[in-house]
């Protein structure tokens with residue numbers, strides 16, 4: 001999953017980016033409102049963390065304009081302590097949640113996970129496809145009784161598949177949601193990763209959980 005952080009305090013933005021990357025998220029940073037809005041409009045982010053007090057354009061303006069353009073990306077606004085008005089305005093302009101600065105990182109992570117599962121019909125934190133089960137909280141993946149060990153990027157890709165079962169995911173979509181702008185990989189990188197993930201999650205003698213659609217992309221199916 002890929003997250004946009006719009007935050008002008010460079011130190012805080014860097015801490016958030018590092019922390020989220022450690023959890024396997026792809027992360028881009030915008031340091032002012034204009035840049036944030038531009039990036040949000042041109043890249044398919046899964047979630048946006050939006051500070052309110054920003055140079056050029058406030059977070060409230062950015063949020064309002066994105067919603068006016070029908071962008072449905074979940075937005076968490078970051079507000080200063082004691083600014084009840086900011087929180088109210090933030091939610092009124094279309095943000096989904098808010099977090100008061102300074103915040104505890106585990107709380108930020110929990111709110112991100114809650115928003116990412118909002119659109120899923122099954123609200124339980126665990127996701128499953130057939131006998132493959134992923135717990136985004138503990139980051140444990142199991143196939144039947146077997147615990148599967150995945151690298152951070154393998155986990156990110158598999159999570160994207162499991163959040164979109166039966167949907168055709170193109171290489172571009174997979175790249176856009178699993179890697180950020182610092183990504184500078186080979187064109188066949190996705191295929192290499194899919195091969196590694198299949199080796200880990202598939203059951204011997206059965207067809208792969210990740211189906212290839214020639215020339216189009218991949219689809220996760222329950223077998």
Ligand code: CA
Pocket residue numbers: 007008009051052053054
């Ligand atoms: Ca700020």
